[in-house]
Amino acid sequence: MKLQTAKDLNKAKEQGNKTLFPGKVRINVGMSTCCIAKGADMVLNALEYGLKSRAMDAEVAKVGCSGLCHMEPTIEIQQQGKPKIIYGNVKDQDVTRLLDAIASDTVVEDLAFARIDSEDHALVGEIKYQYGAEAGAYASVKPIGDIDFIKAQRKVLLRNAGSINPENIYEYIARGGYESLAKALAMNSEAIIKDVIDSGLRGRGGGGFPAGLKWKACREAAGAEKYIICNVSEGEPGIGMHRSFLESDPHSVLEGIIIGGYAIGASTAYVYIRDNYRLALKRFQKAVDDATELGLLGDNILGTSFGMTVKIKEGGGRFVCGEETALIACIEGRIGEPCQRPPFPVERGLFGKPTCINNVETWANVPVILAKGSAWFNSIGSAKSKGTKVLSLAGNIARAGMIEVAMGTSLKDVVYTIGGGVASGKKLKGIQTGGPSGGVIPANMDTLTVDYDALKGAGSMLGSGGMVIMDEDTDMVKVARYFTDFFVQESCGKCVPCREGVCRMCAMLDVIIAGRGTAHDLSLLQEMSEPIISAAACALGKTAPIPVLSSLKYFRDDYMAYIK
Amino acid sequence: MSEATAITWSGKSEAMFEIMLGEVPEAMRGMFRGKLSAVIAQKAQGGPAAEDHVTAVVTEIVPEPFKSNILKKFKELGDFDIKVIDTIIEKHGTSQDKLMYILHDIQDEVGYLPVEALRAVCNKTGIHLSTIYNVATFYKTFKLTRPGSHHVKVCCGTACHLSDKNGLARQIEDKVNASPAVSMEKTLCMGCCDCSPAVEIDGRIYKGDEAKAKIATLA
Ligand SMILES: Cc1cc2nc3c(=O)[nH]c(=O)nc-3n(C[C@H](O)[C@H](O)[C@H](O)COP(=O)(O)O)c2cc1C
Ligand code: FES
16 A cells, blocks of 8 residues: 555554554553563563463554563553553563453552553644543552653653554554654745754754754755765663664654655665664664555655655674764775764765764654644753653663653753662762763762753763763772773774874773872873874764763762772 | 686585685786686586585695695585575675675674685675775674674673673673683673673573573573
């Protein structure tokens, strides 16, 4: 079936609703990489076997990660007209009890985490699970709105994660998907770009460059052939949300890319997915194939004259390939060495053509902006950082996983209200943000907010949104040594300040850790950082000294403990 | 190259032929390719060139010490069929931007990138062997040696590094070194930090102690 006009989307929507509300019980089983690691595939097997042996009729959907990574495997059970119940920490031996509960229309109290009567979906508004005569069912289970972990979050990008089947394009369409594309195709490109500029959307890959301005520059660059690249490199240690993103809701990214292609005037997009993300790659490929089949990709999208192809590029496991010029080199089949900028990729990028590179999350924001309007988007967030941000909480934290908050939420809320505080019960020492190129924010600065400029001002950066929580036992000198060593390993070796300088810094840290350091070494470390920052060829080298500088600034005592 | 393509190869003969050429200095390889393939074609008498034909050429023509080197390499030759490379290159094309796709596919098919496969890619795409080697060694995802029958990936990302307080990575390394059937690599963050310390064993991620238990059953 090819969708010829925007109206045809309604037919696809009906089809999606047939599986979302199947008229029988629907069971969502979280089947992302993180869920599978905790045994979700075993639960799924047990479930399918149980259903078969009891001859029960149910719609079983393999969904993505809902962000409840701390209680996976999770299962959602949705009986017709009844609230949806989320179960956490489900083991395969629990399946019998769950099936009994479905048959007798009750809940398994000890596994139930929350009850969803209705949800406020970012695009389609209220979705009612409980309706009709059944009001008041399962009152013993806590409503999801009363749970702090959920309450403090704001799900815009993760609106579908964990509730739709990522391999079913119809379910995505039923949740308002591809409507933004239809809307965009009826607009002219200037208007779309203006919307994106007005929304205040900034690049989510780390730099925070206004996405609309980049689009505009690329649109205005000379040349008929242009490219779009979606960066899913995610080499930064301590994060995993972009993998989750593609595994849970690949179409939201794809839709953003197609809209971008139309606005910028590019007919080919490359999606660079790092190696090791096999499931994400597979699901995204499926999304591309399905969209092509429905006429949402390929020639004459939705019956218009606009056509686009999306190609997937599997990466090679190097951190530096996240840098845009290195990424372009990688797509061109060369080794991922960054090149000097300018010229920026928007002027001369992939195959020498103007190229617009944005992060996955940036692309995923685009359909939301078009659907809800730039003013709506602009109203969320802080003064200069707009919209929501997906964060990944990791390290020594009670509730690790993928969360989404409005920009401007304080780190305190993120760590304590959402994350549940330090897992070991010890005191918080610092929050590492922005991956290796970021810094550690000391615990007493937890009033800082999730905001590009606020974190930058504190000597760290928001980066892609990875946050690693460290407790009081963490030795910051060793942490700095770890990151510096990371840069030594990952430096492409092209420029001297990065290749040699960072190596020397690492050696000095070794000397300090071995107890042979002096106070002079500390000032030497500081001194060495300057030429590296000013002379390294790319941002990898320029940011390599930051872990050392920021720990020297905030955790000098840790260094002094090594120096007699 | 044109003379070489006149031959049809069977079994591992082409891979063996490439190994043989690998011993020849690069500058002279083109000339030898033509000459040796003509000899093999003659031996094959119009039929497909078999493994025996290549071995015969080596034993008869090649001088020592190259002869024993090559014969030794023949023994180590993996059991992969060099034809898969033809299919893969046909699927992707021969321009340089397809190189990584080709290498990824070969690795998926064979399990690693044998040198003779790299040489065959060079022949068939016209991309310099040095460029191919550059790419294959720069990207950590490509393996140039055969991995064990079980492959373990230990995450060295921030979250895993910090949460590995008991030296799990060390213990796994020792264990793996002691058992030839298991190979190991260290990776960047696997994107599964909530399972930290995360270890991937044969494509599945395990958390800390579970991983240790699993590895104990492999070795
Ligand atoms: C060393 C290095 C690593 C990077 N890694 C990533 C990455 O993993 N993902 C990403 O989206 N951007 C990464 N970037 C930023 C990209 O170069 C680029 O700015 C970004 O993809 C642009 O997208 P945005 O404007 O949407 O943020 C990295 C930059 C550097 C210097
Ligand atoms: S740091 Fe190991 S999975 Fe992320």
